Amino acid sequence: MRRRGLTRRALWPAPIALAGLGCQGERQSRPPGKSVVAVLKAPSYDGDLVKTILEGARLCGLNVKGKSVLLKPNLVEFDSATCINTSPTVVAAAFEAIERLGAAEIRIGEGPGHRRDTLGLAEEAGYFKAVKNFEDRFVDLNGDDVEKAKGFLDEGSMYFARTVMAADILVTMPKMKTHHWAGVTLAMKNLFGLVPGSVYGWPKNPLHYAGIDTSILELNRMFRKTFAIVDGIVGMEGNGPIQGSPKEAGVLVMGSDVVAVDATCCRVMSIDPEKVPYLHRAVEIGNRDPHLIEQHGEAPERLRQRFNLLPQFEGLRLG
Amino acid sequence: MASNASASRIEFLLRNQNVDGGWGYFPGRQSWLEPTFWAVLAMTGRSECAPAIERAWRLLGSWQTSSGGCRPNTAVDAPSWATALWVTLQCIRGSHGPELDRAVEWMVSERGIEGAWWRRTLRSLMGEKDGFDAQSCGWAWWPGTSSWLEPTVHGLIALKKVAAWGRGGEPARLRAAEAERMLLDRRCVDGGWNYGAREALGISLPSYPETTGLALTGLAGSPDSRVRKGLTLARRMLEATRSPVARAWLTIALRLWGEQADAPGEEMRRPDIMVAALEAAGAPDGNYRLLLAKESVR
Numbered sequence: 001m002r003r004r005g006l007t008r009r010a011l012w013p014a015p016i017a018l019a020g021l022g023c024q025g026e027r028q029s030r031p032p033g034k035s036v037v038a039v040l041k042a043p044s045y046d047g048d049l050v051k052t053i054l055e056g057a058r059l060c061g062l063n064v065k066g067k068s069v070l071l072k073p074n075l076v077e078f079d080s081a082t083c084i085n086t087s088p089t090v091v092a093a094a095f096e097a098i099e100r101l102g103a104a105e106i107r108i109g110e111g112p113g114h115r116r117d118t119l120g121l122a123e124e125a126g127y128f129k130a131v132k133n134f135e136d137r138f139v140d141l142n143g144d145d146v147e148k149a150k151g152f153l154d155e156g157s158m159y160f161a162r163t164v165m166a167a168d169i170l171v172t173m174p175k176m177k178t179h180h181w182a183g184v185t186l187a188m189k190n191l192f193g194l195v196p197g198s199v200y201g202w203p204k205n206p207l208h209y210a211g212i213d214t215s216i217l218e219l220n221r222m223f224r225k226t227f228a229i230v231d232g233i234v235g236m237e238g239n240g241p242i243q244g245s246p247k248e249a250g251v252l253v254m255g256s257d258v259v260a261v262d263a264t265c266c267r268v269m270s271i272d273p274e275k276v277p278y279l280h281r282a283v284e285i286g287n288r289d290p291h292l293i294e295q296h297g298e299a300p301e302r303l304r305q306r307f308n309l310l311p312q313f314e315g316l317r318l319g
Numbered sequence: 320m321a322s323n324a325s326a327s328r329i330e331f332l333l334r335n336q337n338v339d340g341g342w343g344y345f346p347g348r349q350s351w352l353e354p355t356f357w358a359v360l361a362m363t364g365r366s367e368c369a370p371a372i373e374r375a376w377r378l379l380g381s382w383q384t385s386s387g388g389c390r391p392n393t394a395v396d397a398p399s400w401a402t403a404l405w406v407t408l409q410c411i412r413g414s415h416g417p418e419l420d421r422a423v424e425w426m427v428s429e430r431g432i433e434g435a436w437w438r439r440t441l442r443s444l445m446g447e448k449d450g451f452d453a454q455s456c457g458w459a460w461w462p463g464t465s466s467w468l469e470p471t472v473h474g475l476i477a478l479k480k481v482a483a484w485g486r487g488g489e490p491a492r493l494r495a496a497e498a499e500r501m502l503l504d505r506r507c508v509d510g511g512w513n514y515g516a517r518e519a520l521g522i523s524l525p526s527y528p529e530t531t532g533l534a535l536t537g538l539a540g541s542p543d544s545r546v547r548k549g550l551t552l553a554r555r556m557l558e559a560t561r562s563p564v565a566r567a568w569l570t571i572a573l574r575l576w577g578e579q580a581d582a583p584g585e586e587m588r589r590p591d592i593m594v595a596a597l598e599a600a601g602a603p604d605g606n607y608r609l610l611l612a613k614e615s616v617r
Contacts, residue, residue, distance in 0.1 A: 078562065114514050114515075115514075115527070115529075116469075116529060116564055117529065117562040117563065117564035117565060119589055119591065120561070120562035120563060120564060120565070123561075124561070124562075135589070140344070140345070142344075143343070143344030143345055143348065143351075143593075144344075144348065145343075145348055145349040145394070146349070146392070146394050146395065147394065148394070148395075159394070159395060180519070180520060198344065198351055198353070198391065198392070199391060199395055199399075199461075200460060200461050201400070201459070201460020201461055201464075201467065201469075201470070202460070202467070202469065202514060203467075203514075203515070205459065205460055205461060205464035205465055205467070206461050206463075206464055208464070209432075209463065209464050239520075239522065243522065310520075
């Protein structure tokens, strides 16, 4: 039988048929000039996070007025007491901030990678309590309607949740975590949750077979109208993204260039972004190097925390 | 007569059937094979549901491809793991035509790629340890990838039914036996099941209630004594978990093993098609028995 999995190939584009979330149809180059990244202190979840996010949005020039926005947190496990999921407090604050900035419509969507009860996950993680009318605003991307979008690897297409395709801006809201395959999981890796489990399963194994780094890059090449808000107030170190330990970093990192955001997060985590395989290859689509990033708020080195790494990732350490 | 819990869920399912005859994962969404299967299973045998089932049946039949496998919904053009659900439903209805044979052939030809000889050789040469018996493979969610617990459970249920009806021949019987070995091999240290393997990077993985319920459902009737530890764990998990999906799977599993479990409450917590159908199927008067190899409506 012909293999229908997503096969590896050099990352060449194909015209992308769908509008909405920036599936833009031509090979994407990195943004011209410098990329703005805001690194803002947020010592705890009890602070005024709406104000912090509004400040970050201002520094980064985020414009959502009249647009439909999809907030995409990282929802992984049934456990509100750990650092696995993006904090519901951060999601609620982002929702309020985006609302104040005049977005026409705000949805929250996630397609968890291995647990099937997405609404149950959201409930246990505290999302129902934190976000007003959460159930009306939330879309389980694993059970949503799907559409085919061209432009992913050899076979040229991949299915995505229709809610994703219909949004004008995707706000990727990961937790700042180490990852036992990719090294780190941040704004770019968080896009794995856009791929519907209803088609590809739990986990979304074709992404692994295509290569995790390649898939991260492909997804971020396809979805360009993004903004990142990284929850680094309490992140995860060690054997992430599930079995690691909490690590307080006391920071929110924000920006429109997800490569620049992930690179900045790495610097906060004492990791050299150039040594992280997917970021090493990401310079085609974003600015990774410090001289191409305009840092606002705090300098990353001032907030640097030493995130523990699994032994096989010690080579990623910032020198 | 249906219990109140079953009746409210069946009524919910009837009310939310799509125009094309199927059900989405949530009301008003595209129809998918998986929630349609569970809705049909839950409604089977209820006279008031017969027209809805016939509409669903026509839709499901239209999803079989020339390869024998079934598409998971109208928008997706590749056959998928959900073919197993369609095979199970054919057996439940006693429809043993050429469509069933073609679907079974497709299922038998599909297997997780981790069992491929070249892959095992490569891993061996690289000194990688699998942490599982790579010669016992189940089914993948997506062709050309690794086998995982859930599609393997559905494949096992389907092929056990096929074999019980004397169809599929030796290949189907052997494939079912292999799937059963795979499930038993991938038990976690506590006797339950994770969604895939029992360990990763040499570290034990936790078992989950929903996948433990699923595995015990697939293994229903197995004489293997190793299953007993999983049943003990499943009872504990059912007391502890609040996830409606997990509770539904554990309830179905325990009932199939002849154990008691509480019926779901009359009120549905959320408008979720899969949960409604699973809870209705797993109610004391539900159709959970139809998942057993020899059970059908004929």
